[in-house]
Amino acid sequence: MDLANLSAHELADQLKSGKVSSVEATSACLQRLEKTAGLGAYLHVDANGAKKQAAEADARRAKKQSAGPLDGVPIALKDIFLTEGLPTTCASRILEGFVAPYDGTAVRKLKEAGTVLLGKLNMDEFAMGSSNEHSGYLPAKNPWDATRVPGGSSGGSAVAVAAGSCFATLGTDTGGSIRQPAALTGIVGLKPTYGRVSRYGVIAFASSLDQVGPMTKDVTDCANMLQAIAGHDPRDSTSSTEKVPSYTETLEKGVQGLKVGVPKEYFIDGMDPEVRASVDAALESYKKLGATLVDVSLPHTDYGIAVYYLVATAEASSNLARFDGVRYGKRVDPGKGLLDMYLETRGKGFGPEVKRRIMLGTYALSAGYYDAYYVKAQKVRTLVAQDFKEAFAKCDVIVTPTTPTPAFKLGENTGDPIKMYLADVFTVAVNLAGLPGLSLPCGFSKSGLPIGMQVLGRPFDEATILRTARAFEREHDFSARRAIS
Amino acid sequence: MSNDIEFEPVIGLEVHAxxxxxxxxxxxxxxxFGAPPNTNVCEVCTGMPGVLPVLNAQAVELAVRAGLGLHCTVHERSQWSRKNYFYPDLPKGYQISQYDKPICTGGKLDIEVDGQTMTVGITRIHMEEDAGKNVHDDLVAGARSYVDFNRSSVPLIEIVSEPDIRSSAQAAAYMKAMRQLLRYLGVCDGNMEEGSLRCDANVSVRPKGTEKFGTRAEIKNINSFRFVQQAIDYEIERQSELIRAGGKVVQETRLWDSQAKSTRSMRSKEEAHDYRYFPEPDLPDLVLRDGFVAEVGKRLPELPSDKLTRYTSKLGLSPYDAKILTEDAEVAAFFDAALATHKNTKSIANWVINEVLRELKGNSVESLKFKGDAIGELVKLIDDSTISGKIAKDVLVELMAHGGSPRAIVDSKGWVQVTDTGAIEPIVDQVLAANAESVEKYKAGKTNVIGFLVGLVMKESKGKANPAMVNELLKKKMGG
Known part of the structure; x- marks a missing residue:
C-alpha cells in the first residue's frame, strides 16, 4: 500500500512500531507530489530540507527520544506562514523572492513536535479568495475533479492533504478559508476560537478575524495538530490564556445526550439539493447516535457577508500597507521619486482581487464614510455574535452545511466577485463571532464530489466539536476515501 | 482691514515627549540614543510580515505618571488606534497611536511669565510609537535615501494643550515648565537636542478684543525653547501682515526652518492626510487594573510647585534661592540629599547655589564626581569646627577633581582645624610681637584692627587655626 494514503495517526503508529521510517514517509509524499504536480498544491518544495529533518526524526526515534504523535510526520504549510530560511510569498508577486527571517509561533511549535516540513503551499493571494484562482502564481485544482476549484483561500493546503502530498497541514481562516476548501476537497478543517492559536508569524489579512487551524485527513489528526499549536503566546496580545484541554482524551466519547442545534437560516431554498440531503442525513445519524436535535435561530445570518466584507477589507487595507517596496519583497522603481515607487511597486505587485479589497477597505475607513460603514459593520458584528450566544444557550453544538454547493468549475465565478463571495455565506459568521468551527466530509455528490458539514461550538470548546465530528466519522467512511490512490 | 489693527495670537501646543x-x-x-543605524531593531519594529505588537508596561506607568503630574483624569480603559499613511520611515504603513479614547484627558499646567502665574489647560495625553528616520545623501545624481529604524516604535506621549496661550513668551514658559515637570516625574529626560522633547504649535491671530478664533496654521518641527519663541513670533507676524494686506490665512501645516528662521508651507488643508484611524485589532483595549493609578500616585515624586512651596514656607529659603534650587529636578534632588545629611538649610543652600552650581558652569549635577550628601557632610565639618570655611573651599576643589568624602579629604590632607590653645598661642604671641603698632591702636580703642591680626594668625597657621579661638586669644592677650 502507498504510504501517502495513510492518515497522520496511522503513519505515527507505523513509525512507532518501526514498520516504516520518516524518511520513507517523506519520500512517499515527494513521489505523490511529483505525480500530482499538475494540481498546483505547492509553491515551494524543500525536498532536501525535508529529507534531512526526516532522518533526524528517525535518529530521535532510534534513540527513543521521539517527541510525540507528530514526530517524523511530513507536513506542509500554507505560504502565509513565516518559515525561517524558506520563501514566504503569501502567493503574491509583491513578496517574490522574500525569505522569512523568523519562524512564526505555530510553525515553531510544529517543528518542536518533530514534524518534517516538505514545503509551502499555494493559496489565494494574501488569503483573499474562495477558489485559489487568485493565487499570484498558479491556480490549485481539486484532486477529485481537476476541472474544479479546491476552494480557498487555503486551496493548496486542501489539495496537498486530499491528494496525499503531505499528511497534514495548517491553514488560516478569516471567513471560511480553512473550512470551505476542506469541504470542497473532502478533508477535515478546523478554525479554532479566535485567540486559541497564536497569529504571530502569520501574514495578516484581517487581524480581528484571522485564525490558524489544522487541515487533516481525519478528525483524530485534527485533534493532534490542534493540541500541538494551541495555547497562549506572549507575542500575540490577542491570544487567549484560557487553559488548553486534552483534545484526544474526550475524542471518542460520542454524542449521547448532546444537543445539536440546527439553525433554520442555514437550510435555505436554492441550496444544492445533494448538499441538503447529505447534511439532513448526517443530522439523522446524530439522532441515532443519541443526540437531540434542537431548532435554533441565527436571525442576523443574512448580514454576515456584508459585515465581513467591510471589516475584513478595512483591516486588510491597513495590514497590507507595509508591502511598499521599501524594506523587502518586490520593488519597482521607475526612478521618478517616492510616490512613483509606491504606485509601481503596489500596482505591479498586487493582483486584482487584492487591489479590489484594499480599495473597498480604504473606502470604508475614509473620513465621512467611517461611521456609515466600518462603525455600523462593527455594531452588526456584535448582533451576529449575540445570535450565537443565544443559540448556544439551547444547544452544545450547531451543525450546518459548510458550503451551499460542492466544488464549482475553475473560471465559473471569477467574473463575478459577489457570486464568489457567496461561497463563504455559511462560514463568515463564525469568524465575526470569534467561534470555533470544523468542517468534515458528510457525503459525496452523484458526480463524486465531496460534501462538507460544519460543526460549530462555544468559545474554546473545540473538544466538544472534535468529539461530535469524530462520532459521525466513526460511523461513516467519508474521511477514509482518497481522491488519489 | 485697517493697517493699525492690533492682533492677539491664540496658541495651543502639542508636546511630544x-x-x-x-x-x-x-x-x-x-x-x-546614538547607536549605529539599524542596530536597535528587530522584525517587529521594522514591520516584517506576520509580526504583532506587545505593549511595554513601563511605558504605561510613565504615561499615567505624566497624567497625574498634569492633574488629568486617567482613564481605566483606553484604546489603541491605527493612524494610516505611507512614508518610508513608517515601517507598517501605520502608526499605532491613541485616537478617540486616549489614556488621559483634562488637566492643567501652571506657568510663570514675567512674575505672573497663569494656568494652561491640558486637553489630552495619548500614547504612540515614534517613526524611524529618513537619511538622505546630498542631492547629487544617483543620490540615495536610507531609513534608520532605531527610533521606530520608541514610546512617546503627545500632550495637547488648550488654546490658552497668548504670546510666544508664554509658549516658551509652557515648554520650560513642561520639561521641568516631565523631568521631575522621571517620565522624559527632556533632551531636546536628541529629540526626546519636541513640539508642534497651532497658531492663529484675531483682532484684539474679539472672541472668534482665526484660521490656524500648525507649525511642525520645533525642538528648542528659542525656536518655540522664534517660530511663533514669525508666524504671528506673518499672519498679521497677511490680514493687514487684505489676505486670508489658510489652514495648513507649516514647517519651521531654524536656519532660515521662518516657517514654510508643508501641505494645505486640501492636501491633508486622511489618516483613516480605526481601532488597532492587534491590541486589546488598554485596561488599567484596579488600584493601579492610585499606586502610581503614591510613588509620584514631589512636583516642582510643591517643592518650591516647601522650600520657602517650611525651610525658610528666599523665593529667589528656592527657585534656583527647584528649577532642575536633579539640582533639587542634590540639595535634598545634602539636607538629609546635615540640617543647616541656609548654609547648604548657599554652598549649593554659590559654590557647586557656579563651578558646574552649566553642566548637569549628574556629571559631578560626588553626590549631594558630600555637601551636607562638608557643611557639617564647618559647623562642628572641624574645618574653617576657607579650608572647606579647598575641600570642594578636591571633590570636584577627584570625588570622595570631605571627611576623608580633610583627614588625608591634614586640614583638621587646630583648636588646641597650646598650638595656637605661640603663633599669636609671634604675631603680636611683630605688630606692636596694631596692638597700640587696639588698646587706643580701634578694636577693628583685630580682624587684621586674626588674618595674620590664620595665614601663619595655614588656615588651620580656629578663627574664633584666635580671636579670643588675641583679645585676652591685648587685655580686651
Whole structure:
C-alpha cells in the first residue's frame, strides 16, 4: 500500500512500531507530489530540507527520544506562514523572492513536535479568495475533479492533504478559508476560537478575524495538530490564556445526550439539493447516535457577508500597507521619486482581487464614510455574535452545511466577485463571532464530489466539536476515501 | 482691514515627549540614543510580515505618571488606534497611536511669565510609537535615501494643550515648565537636542478684543525653547501682515526652518492626510487594573510647585534661592540629599547655589564626581569646627577633581582645624610681637584692627587655626 494514503495517526503508529521510517514517509509524499504536480498544491518544495529533518526524526526515534504523535510526520504549510530560511510569498508577486527571517509561533511549535516540513503551499493571494484562482502564481485544482476549484483561500493546503502530498497541514481562516476548501476537497478543517492559536508569524489579512487551524485527513489528526499549536503566546496580545484541554482524551466519547442545534437560516431554498440531503442525513445519524436535535435561530445570518466584507477589507487595507517596496519583497522603481515607487511597486505587485479589497477597505475607513460603514459593520458584528450566544444557550453544538454547493468549475465565478463571495455565506459568521468551527466530509455528490458539514461550538470548546465530528466519522467512511490512490 | 489693527495670537501646543523606558513600546529593542543605524531593531519594529505588537508596561506607568503630574483624569480603559499613511520611515504603513479614547484627558499646567502665574489647560495625553528616520545623501545624481529604524516604535506621549496661550513668551514658559515637570516625574529626560522633547504649535491671530478664533496654521518641527519663541513670533507676524494686506490665512501645516528662521508651507488643508484611524485589532483595549493609578500616585515624586512651596514656607529659603534650587529636578534632588545629611538649610543652600552650581558652569549635577550628601557632610565639618570655611573651599576643589568624602579629604590632607590653645598661642604671641603698632591702636580703642591680626594668625597657621579661638586669644592677650 502507498504510504501517502495513510492518515497522520496511522503513519505515527507505523513509525512507532518501526514498520516504516520518516524518511520513507517523506519520500512517499515527494513521489505523490511529483505525480500530482499538475494540481498546483505547492509553491515551494524543500525536498532536501525535508529529507534531512526526516532522518533526524528517525535518529530521535532510534534513540527513543521521539517527541510525540507528530514526530517524523511530513507536513506542509500554507505560504502565509513565516518559515525561517524558506520563501514566504503569501502567493503574491509583491513578496517574490522574500525569505522569512523568523519562524512564526505555530510553525515553531510544529517543528518542536518533530514534524518534517516538505514545503509551502499555494493559496489565494494574501488569503483573499474562495477558489485559489487568485493565487499570484498558479491556480490549485481539486484532486477529485481537476476541472474544479479546491476552494480557498487555503486551496493548496486542501489539495496537498486530499491528494496525499503531505499528511497534514495548517491553514488560516478569516471567513471560511480553512473550512470551505476542506469541504470542497473532502478533508477535515478546523478554525479554532479566535485567540486559541497564536497569529504571530502569520501574514495578516484581517487581524480581528484571522485564525490558524489544522487541515487533516481525519478528525483524530485534527485533534493532534490542534493540541500541538494551541495555547497562549506572549507575542500575540490577542491570544487567549484560557487553559488548553486534552483534545484526544474526550475524542471518542460520542454524542449521547448532546444537543445539536440546527439553525433554520442555514437550510435555505436554492441550496444544492445533494448538499441538503447529505447534511439532513448526517443530522439523522446524530439522532441515532443519541443526540437531540434542537431548532435554533441565527436571525442576523443574512448580514454576515456584508459585515465581513467591510471589516475584513478595512483591516486588510491597513495590514497590507507595509508591502511598499521599501524594506523587502518586490520593488519597482521607475526612478521618478517616492510616490512613483509606491504606485509601481503596489500596482505591479498586487493582483486584482487584492487591489479590489484594499480599495473597498480604504473606502470604508475614509473620513465621512467611517461611521456609515466600518462603525455600523462593527455594531452588526456584535448582533451576529449575540445570535450565537443565544443559540448556544439551547444547544452544545450547531451543525450546518459548510458550503451551499460542492466544488464549482475553475473560471465559473471569477467574473463575478459577489457570486464568489457567496461561497463563504455559511462560514463568515463564525469568524465575526470569534467561534470555533470544523468542517468534515458528510457525503459525496452523484458526480463524486465531496460534501462538507460544519460543526460549530462555544468559545474554546473545540473538544466538544472534535468529539461530535469524530462520532459521525466513526460511523461513516467519508474521511477514509482518497481522491488519489 | 485697517493697517493699525492690533492682533492677539491664540496658541495651543502639542508636546511630544519620549518616555524614559529602556525598551521600545511594542518590542524588546533598546531605546538608547546614538547607536549605529539599524542596530536597535528587530522584525517587529521594522514591520516584517506576520509580526504583532506587545505593549511595554513601563511605558504605561510613565504615561499615567505624566497624567497625574498634569492633574488629568486617567482613564481605566483606553484604546489603541491605527493612524494610516505611507512614508518610508513608517515601517507598517501605520502608526499605532491613541485616537478617540486616549489614556488621559483634562488637566492643567501652571506657568510663570514675567512674575505672573497663569494656568494652561491640558486637553489630552495619548500614547504612540515614534517613526524611524529618513537619511538622505546630498542631492547629487544617483543620490540615495536610507531609513534608520532605531527610533521606530520608541514610546512617546503627545500632550495637547488648550488654546490658552497668548504670546510666544508664554509658549516658551509652557515648554520650560513642561520639561521641568516631565523631568521631575522621571517620565522624559527632556533632551531636546536628541529629540526626546519636541513640539508642534497651532497658531492663529484675531483682532484684539474679539472672541472668534482665526484660521490656524500648525507649525511642525520645533525642538528648542528659542525656536518655540522664534517660530511663533514669525508666524504671528506673518499672519498679521497677511490680514493687514487684505489676505486670508489658510489652514495648513507649516514647517519651521531654524536656519532660515521662518516657517514654510508643508501641505494645505486640501492636501491633508486622511489618516483613516480605526481601532488597532492587534491590541486589546488598554485596561488599567484596579488600584493601579492610585499606586502610581503614591510613588509620584514631589512636583516642582510643591517643592518650591516647601522650600520657602517650611525651610525658610528666599523665593529667589528656592527657585534656583527647584528649577532642575536633579539640582533639587542634590540639595535634598545634602539636607538629609546635615540640617543647616541656609548654609547648604548657599554652598549649593554659590559654590557647586557656579563651578558646574552649566553642566548637569549628574556629571559631578560626588553626590549631594558630600555637601551636607562638608557643611557639617564647618559647623562642628572641624574645618574653617576657607579650608572647606579647598575641600570642594578636591571633590570636584577627584570625588570622595570631605571627611576623608580633610583627614588625608591634614586640614583638621587646630583648636588646641597650646598650638595656637605661640603663633599669636609671634604675631603680636611683630605688630606692636596694631596692638597700640587696639588698646587706643580701634578694636577693628583685630580682624587684621586674626588674618595674620590664620595665614601663619595655614588656615588651620580656629578663627574664633584666635580671636579670643588675641583679645585676652591685648587685655580686651
Amino acid at each position: 519620549q518616555l524614559s523606558t529602556k525598551t521600545k513600546l511594542f518590542c524588546g529593542c533598546s531605546t538608547a
